[in-house]
Amino acid sequence: MKIAVWSGPRNLSTALMYSFANRADFTVMDEPFYAPYSAATGLEHPMSDAIQAAHQTDPEQVAMACENGGEQSHKYMKHMPHHMLDRFPLDWAKDCVNIHLIRHPARVIASYVAKRENPTLEDLGYLQQTALFNTVGGIVIDSADIRQDPENALKNLCQQIKLPFNSAMLNWPAGPRPYDGIWASHWYNAVHQSTGFVGAEGPLPHLEGAAADLLDAALPYYEKLKWFQ
Template structure:
C-alpha cells in the first residue's frame, strides 16, 4: 500500500481535499491520525478531548507503525495531517516512508476562521511546524511539492499539473505518463479535486 501524506495548518481546505480523495475506490483516508497523541503530549485543552482519547490510538509509535503504515485493503492510503501533530519522539519512518506534500494557505484566511474555534496560539496554528517539515524533507533528499490551497480552489487543474507526484529518481522517466489525471467534482459547494495515481506506479 502506498501512503500519501498531506501536511497543512488548520483551515487550509485540507478536509475538502481529503473528501475528494475518498471518492476513489482504491483510496482509504485517515483524518488526523496523530491527533490523540498530540493532545496527550501537549496537554492542549479541547472540549472534545475525552472523545478523541476514547476513539483514537494515543500512542504515537503505534499510530505510525500500525495505523498509518499498517496493512490495508486498498492500493493507497491518504493521511490528512496537521503539521503541529508531528510531535517529537515519533518514529523516523513517519517522514522517511510514504509520499508527502505540503498544503499552504495565506494566514489572512486561516486566522479569522480558526480563531472562532479556539483561542489562537503559535502552537495551535502550526506554521513553524510546517516550515520544519518542509526543511526536514528537503534535507532527506525528498523535497515535497507545495500546493497553495487558494490556487487549488480557484484552479485545481493548473495546481496539480505542477505537482509531479513520484520519486525524484524516476519522475523524469515517468513524466510522459503523468498526463492530466485529474477529475473535478463539486462537493459542499467548493471545487475539489481527485488526483488519480494508478499510472504513476504502473
C-alpha cells in the first residue's frame, strides 16, 4: 500500500508521519516535492538554499520515487498540496490511498507566524488542498480528532484504508529521524521533543489584523474540506 497524506504546514503532519514510521512495515518520505517547489518558485523560505542543495529538485525524478515501492510492505508519503505546482507530475497519486489532513486555520496561522512572518493564503495550502481533493479524492481527517483520542482516531483511519491497526503508532522515540527533510531543524523542534500525540487543544486562538484577515480567507476552504470528513 502507498499512502499519500496531504496537509498544509502546522497540521500535525510530522507527528502523523512519525506515527506510521514507527510501524515496522512502513517506509516513509518527508515532503519530497519541497525542493522542486523551492527551486521552481524561488520563494524565500527558511533554509531554501540548503533544501535545494540537500534534496532532489527535479519534479520528474521525485515523481518516479513516489511511484516506486519502499523497502517495507507499505509506503507513507507526507506531502504539502502547495508544493504541487501545476506543471509537476501528479499521475503517481492515482495509485495511492490519498488522505487529507486538516486543521482549523486559526490554529495553523497562530503556529505558522511563530516560524515565518507574514504568511499568505498560498503558504497555508488550503486553497491548493481543496483543488487537489477535487482532483484525486480521498479521505479527510481532522488533526483535532487525533489529538482528542489518538487510539480511536487511528483505528478508524486504519479501518477506512483497510490497514490493520498497530499500537506502535501511538508512541515513538524522541529526537530527529534519518528520513526527516533538512528543514527539520527549523520546523520540527516540538515534535522532536514528543514521544506521542499530545492532548486535546484548548480554545481557538484570537487573531488580529493581517492574521485575522488571513483566517477569513482560509476558513471557507477548511469548512469545505471538513464537510467531506
